[in-house]
Amino acid sequence: MTSDYSDNHNTRILVADDDPRLMDALVRLLRNAGFDVTGANGGRAALHLLEVRRFDLVMLDLRMPEVSGFDVMDTLASGDHDSAVIVVSGEASFGTVSRALRRGAQDYIKKPFDPDELLTTVHNVLNKRFLEKSHADVQYRLQKSEELHRYIVNSSPDIVFMLDEDGHLCFVNSKVESMLGYRADEVIGRHFRDIVDEQDANRSSYVLKDPGISADNPRTFEVRLKTRGSRRANRHFEITAFPIDHDNWSFLPGGSRHSSYSRARFYGTARDVTERKEAEAFINFQAYHDLLTRLPNRSLFRDRLNLAIAQARRNKQQLAVMFLDLDRFKLVNDTLGHAMGDQLLQAVTQRLESCLRRGDTLSRFGGDEFTLLLPAINGSDDAKLIAKKLIKALKPPFQLGEHEVFVGVSIGIALYPGGGQSLDQLIQNADIAMYHVKARGKDGYSFFTDSMSTDTANRLSLERDLRQALERDELVVHYQPQVSALTGEVVGLEALVRWQHPERGLLFPGEFLQVAEETRLIAELSEKVLAIACKQMNVWLAEGHGNLRLAVNLSPMQVEHPRFVQDLMRQLERHRFPAKHLEIEITENVIMSDLEQISRKLLELSAHGVRIAIDDFGTGYSSLNYLHRLPIHTLKVDQSFVRGIRQGDDGACIVNAIIAMAHGLKLDIVAEGVETDAQLAYLRQLGCHQVQGFFYGRPLPADIISQQLLDRRRMTAAV
Numbered sequence: 001m002t003s004d005y006s007d008n009h010n011t012r013i014l015v016a017d018d019d020p021r022l023m024d025a026l027v028r029l030l031r032n033a034g035f036d037v038t039g040a041n042g043g044r045a046a047l048h049l050l051e052v053r054r055f056d057l058v059m060l061d062l063r064m065p066e067v068s069g070f071d072v073m074d075t076l077a078s079g080d081h082d083s084a085v086i087v088v089s090g091e092a093s094f095g096t097v098s099r100a101l102r103r104g105a106q107d108y109i110k111k112p113f114d115p116d117e118l119l120t121t122v123h124n125v126l127n128k129r130f131l132e133k134s135h136a137d138v139q140y141r142l143q144k145s146e147e148l149h150r151y152i153v154n155s156s157p158d159i160v161f162m163l164d165e166d167g168h169l170c171f172v173n174s175k176v177e178s179m180l181g182y183r184a185d186e187v188i189g190r191h192f193r194d195i196v197d198e199q200d201a202n203r204s205s206y207v208l209k210d211p212g213i214s215a216d217n218p219r220t221f222e223v224r225l226k227t228r229g230s231r232r233a234n235r236h237f238e239i240t241a242f243p244i245d246h247d248n249w250s251f252l253p254g255g256s257r258h259s260s261y262s263r264a265r266f267y268g269t270a271r272d273v274t275e276r277k278e279a280e281a282f283i284n285f286q287a288y289h290d291l292l293t294r295l296p297n298r299s300l301f302r303d304r305l306n307l308a309i310a311q312a313r314r315n316k317q318q319l320a321v322m323f324l325d326l327d328r329f330k331l332v333n334d335t336l337g338h339a340m341g342d343q344l345l346q347a348v349t350q351r352l353e354s355c356l357r358r359g360d361t362l363s364r365f366g367g368d369e370f371t372l373l374l375p376a377i378n379g380s381d382d383a384k385l386i387a388k389k390l391i392k393a394l395k396p397p398f399q400l401g402e403h404e405v406f407v408g409v410s411i412g413i414a415l416y417p418g419g420g421q422s423l424d425q426l427i428q429n430a431d432i433a434m435y436h437v438k439a440r441g442k443d444g445y446s447f448f449t450d451s452m453s454t455d456t457a458n459r460l461s462l463e464r465d466l467r468q469a470l471e472r473d474e475l476v477v478h479y480q481p482q483v484s485a486l487t488g489e490v491v492g493l494e495a496l497v498r499w500q501h502p503e504r505g506l507l508f509p510g511e512f513l514q515v516a517e518e519t520r521l522i523a524e525l526s527e528k529v530l531a532i533a534c535k536q537m538n539v540w541l542a543e544g545h546g547n548l549r550l551a552v553n554l555s556p557m558q559v560e561h562p563r564f565v566q567d568l569m570r571q572l573e574r575h576r577f578p579a580k581h582l583e584i585e586i587t588e589n590v591i592m593s594d595l596e597q598i599s600r601k602l603l604e605l606s607a608h609g610v611r612i613a614i615d616d617f618g619t620g621y622s623s624l625n626y627l628h629r630l631p632i633h634t635l636k637v638d639q640s641f642v643r644g645i646r647q648g649d650d651g652a653c654i655v656n657a658i659i660a661m662a663h664g665l666k667l668d669i670v671a672e673g674v675e676t677d678a679q680l681a682y683l684r685q686l687g688c689h690q691v692q693g694f695f696y697g698r699p700l701p702a703d704i705i706s707q708q709l710l711d712r713r714r715m716t717a718a719v
Contacts, residue, residue, distance in 0.1 A: 012036045012038070014040060014057070015038070016042065016059070017064070018065060023040075026059065026118075029118070030122070033122075042066065042067065043066060046067070047071075050072075050079075056126065059087075059122075060086070061087075062096065063091060070099070073100070076104065077104050085103075085104055085105045085106055086105065086107045086125055089109075089110065092286070094287035107125055108286075110291070158175060158270060159237070159271075160268075160270075162268075164263040167193070168191050168192070169188055169191075170188065170264050171188070172187055172188065180195065180235070181228030194226075197223065197226060197234055199224070200223040218241060219240070222236060222238050222273065223239055225270065238270070238273045240268055240271075241266050241267070241268035242266070242267060243265060243266060244265060244266065287299070290364040292342055295349060295363055296362070298363060298371070300363065301361060305373050309422070311376070312376070313417075317375075317376050318378070318379060318416055318417070319377060320374040320386075321371065321373060321413070321414045321416070321419075321420075322371065322386075322411050322413050323371055323412040323430035323433070323434040324369065324370040324372060324410070324434070325368065325434050327407060327438075328407050329341070329407055332344055334561060334562050344400060344405065345364075347400075351393040352372075352390060352394075355386060360372065360386075361373040371427065372386075374386060380413075383415065383447075384445070390409060390411060391444065409443065411437065411445035411446070412435070412446055413430060413446065414427075414448040429452075430448060433447060433448040438518060459515060462515050463521075466519075467521065469499055469501070474501065475500075476498045477532045478498050479494065479495060479700060479702060480496060480698065480700075481692070481708075482551065484690055485683055485684050490708075490712065491547060492551050493550060494553075495530075495533035495550060495551065496699045497509055497513075497525070522555045523558060526552075526555065526558055530571055531571070534575035537550045537577065538575070550583065551584075551613065552582070552583075552585065553586075556587075556589070559598065560594070560597075568584075568605070579610050580611075583633070584605070586612070586614065588614060599629060611633040613634035613670070614634070617635045617636055627667075628665065633667065633668055634670055635667050635670070636671075636672055637659070638673075639693070642671050642693070645679045659683075659687060668690065670689070673694075674693035674694075674695045675693050679695070680695060
């Protein structure tokens with residue numbers, strides 16, 4: 001009989017999962033490793049297969065319709081099955097893991113799994129199952145014959161020992177060498193305390209002196225035994241010891257009344273349970289920690305926060321809870337992949353931990369969100385100092401392979417007791433404060449104030465209404481003409497979204513676009529706006545307005561998405577809208593956030609015929625470097641500078657410079673916010689190509705624009 005499991009080909013494994021893709025991937029992985037694998041699409045199919053076939057190992061998803069993984073484990077436990085069970089599930093809460101282990105699961109693997117780790121776990125469980133079955137068989141035969149008992153003593157996988165009345169070893173089998181590094185003759189005659197860890201020695205002596213110990217009532221306890229030398233760590237053993245019955249010496253190795261065992265008063269076994277203890281420790285760690293970053297998870301964070309609140313209340317101290325959300329993390333994750341995203345989270349964790357005091361608790365709350373507990377602080381200045389250190393620590397770029405990436409952090413802070421007196425209040429209020437940082441531009445910190453609760457309630461209400469608005473088609477598009485400064489002809493129309501709210505009336509973008517960005521509804525919103533605008537523009541083109549182009553604003557979140565170009569072109573194809581009539585407007589800040597990636601996307605769009613305009617030019621980075629590198633067709637002069645023409649301030653000088661530069665780079669110019677004859681005359685004199693503003697009209701519904709286009713055509717025909 002071997003002491004190790006090694007025959008994959010004769011091992012039958014059943015894989016049960018209601019997701020065919022995940023099931024097939026796991027089946028292929030195990031078959032490639034040489035196992036005999038059968039797949040079951042769901043729990044019901046698994047039960048049917050278990051009725052007709054024997055499996056050495058069953059790998060179960062927990063959440064399956066009709067028959068769950070727990071149901072399958074119940075059937076295995078109640079029937080005549082001896083299959084080992086490994087749970088492969090996306091559920092990782094402490095309650096779920098604990099419940100699965102209580103139902104008989106030998107191990108628990110969280111999705112998504114690492115193939116190498118999964119195969120190692122499978123081999124370990126099969127090894128353990130093999131050893132358990134072997135050991136059970138040996139124990140059975142031990143009870144049946146004295147000869148087998150003597151064999152077990154000499155070849156047991158456990159250390160077998162005898163002690164005299166004073167606690168000296170008078171017999172030990174050869175396992176002591178493979179497990180602890182000692183030869184048997186080295187320890188015979190020595191006191192057992194010589195190989196027991198100092199912390200456990202007294203307890204061991206107390207157990208052996210227990211008057212209640214007997215052959216029918218042995219004692220079982222755990223100790224750490226010393227290994228020989230310092231290169232090997234002490235190991236955990238489960239000791240089972242009982243007094244020797246002197247009326248029944250025949251079971252002893254070597255025959256009855258053997259002289260070398262005549263002094264023996266205790267007989268016992270020492271089973272190495274180090275792996276079990278480590279597994280228990282790992283399961284406990286997994287229940288309270290995030291395995292990627294090794295940080296406490298939200299369960300452990302809540303436990304420590306509860307304790308900190310109790311101490312702060314008792315000692316009349318303050319504490320701070322911070323809610324941290326990484327800025328631009330989703331861009332890295334979507335662009336470079338989840339593996340790089342995981343590396344980034346680990347690197348971020350290291351930098352954040354370097355800023356903390358002893359006793360602070362940093363927790364990964366989920367995704368790219370972290371929470372931080374600062375117990376026993378003197379006031380807001382302490383929390384402010386830590387927040388600044390955290391922000392500063394994340395400023396330098398992160399090197400992920402060949403990529404250099406930047407992330408920031410938005411931090412909300414709630415102070416006990418002013419910012420909340422309970423655990424949930426503090427976490428929630430810190431979260432609210434963090435969203436206020438996001439709303440005002442990210443990469444900063446803010447303390448919670450009572451006024452934020454009202455703002456948050458309004459925001460949640462607006463978010464709910466916006467989701468309903470998308471479902472009920474409450475969004476409308478108004479169009480503002482872009483007019484030739486020389487001829488007065490309408491050459492373009494900028495599509496501007498409006499929300500016809502059923503209770504609050506017509507809402508403008510400034511009242512809801514921020515919420516759309518934060519809740520990631522912006523993509524769906526933009527898609528609906530583009531669909532409406534393309535459909536209407538196709539009507540105008542068909543009516544003979546062939547020189548019109550459609551101008552649309554795009555959010556940073558859309559442009560930064562990895563599939564931005566593909567999604568935009570697919571929408572144009574769906575609406576049969578010619579790309580040459582579309583001009584997208586993006587800001588300088590979007591371009592400079594990731595110049596390399598954005599350049600590639602804009603070049604690809606330009607190749608399809610889409611025009612590129614820089615919106616609000618002069619208000620962002622104003623770096624001239626990118627202008628000649630990118631396929632930019634139009635600069636839109638921000639209305640704040642155009643307003644300066646009327647007021648006679650420095651705005652006029654900036655307009656002069658922008659228009660002169662655009663002429664030099666052979667770019668079209670659109671001046672926004674034109675409201676007066678004086679502004680129009682000034683822009684014409686400078687050679688500005690197009691203007692847009694209230695002078696020619698406010699953004700209006702499509703039917704009014706249609707009438708204006710028709711009136712202009714009639715006037716032109718009359719002339």
